[in-house]
Amino acid sequence: MSVLTVLKERGFVDAVTHTQELEDYLATNKATCYIGFDPTASSLHVGSLVCIMALAHMQRNGHRPVGLVGGGTGLIGDPSGKTELRQVLTQETINENKAGIRKQLERFIDFSEGKALLLDNAKWLTKLEYIPFLRDIGRHFSVNRMIKAESYKSRMDSEDGLTFIEFNYMLLQAYDFMVLSKDHDCLIQMGGSDQWGNIVAGIDLIRRTTGRQAFGITFPLITTASGIKMGKTHKGAVWLDPERFSPYDYYQFWVNCDDADVVRFLKLFTFLDLSEIKTVEALEGADLNKAKAILAYEATRIAHGAEEAQKALTASVAMFGSLEIPQSLLSGSSIPRGGQHTAANAESVPSSEMSAEQVIDKMPVIDLFVETGLCRSKSDARRLIQQGGGYINGNRVESIDQMVGKDSLDGAEILIRAGKKKYHKIILK
């Protein structure tokens, strides 16, 4: 089965430029394909996961994935940048971010022995000279055609307009593709569906300058069943960096997905067998939670390793109770089955240390919620308690001026909870 089929069946494909030719090419070549990543942050987040998984599938099917970091474009930024993206970055930040991105990609893709590459377009973009660029590259672009690209059209109509810099990103991205095709024999570019115009521009440029046929694959924008772009939680973006977003929270993010998303996400974000995933479609109601646990476990295992996934699972069981996962369900998953993980210690629940004498009988409960970051201000904490959402060791906090007393202790620990799902453990010294 070709990668393209795999990707299609798993729901990765939104559009392909030349299906048949691409199939032929993939069947007869060890292909190189690339996806661009923004170096705006030192970590990738779940929004990029579709791209990362697609590259991983490419590699698993014998091709060579290339991650291209947009260091050059990052150096330009965009003055209209209301979107947070496209801020001007220093070379130093870009290098740092690049290192972070590489570290994360390495969890998904094997970079050893040239099996995959991570490149930075700053390498060639910073060397460009305006006149030669216009003469050699600019000549191939028709403004008439460019403004028909969906990405520009909407911006042309919008109030914010479109800056010249942004308008040029298409040329730069097309140029990237051309360089990669020459230097690394890379003839496939993949990306989100919003990249279609840029990808096609690159394919055209390659044909015009070198006469070679290049290909493009775009992915659908992955939204949750409720129609929101995925990857946002109360903690902000879901980062892949364990420092920014703990494996426990990462696990929780997946467990909390919408029923309607489970099958789709299993296909996209795990490597489990499609035939097995199919059996999940029949599940209903509470049974679906078992599939969610597997989804969460697998996704966490892929991104953070088996050990962290295990810990996240254990902690979740401790907090929310265990559930029996039958041997037959998604048997390809290495999730512990049977009751073996029920002996729970909630090791990876977010925790912090405090000194006992500072806390016991001294600190109002409200402060505890603020100190642990569960509430962002005292007003917030007050509100939480007034509305009945504050708990200490499982007991609802009844009054906003309650102090942390000895009775709040559970051994040397205090488990506090905001709402149903946010826990924090305080270890007293």
Next chain:
RNA sequence: GGUGGGGUUCCCGAGUGGUCAAAGGGAUCAGACUGUAAAUCUGACGGCUCAGCCUUCGGAGGUUCAAAUCCUCCCCCCACCA
């Protein structure tokens, strides 16, 4: 460069001298119901030493007992014209 229209609490967006911490919607949070789901209903949604006080309406000054609302200057955005 000219003319006109704007900048309001996380976002959209009402508000033109006191009754404004500021309508409405979205997002978010809590409670109920549940399956750590969705939908629904209820409530909350600047901060604090919380029935009171303090700080917010692009920025800096000013008028007034009183300003998001009026005046002056400045910054930024948009549209049309050049």
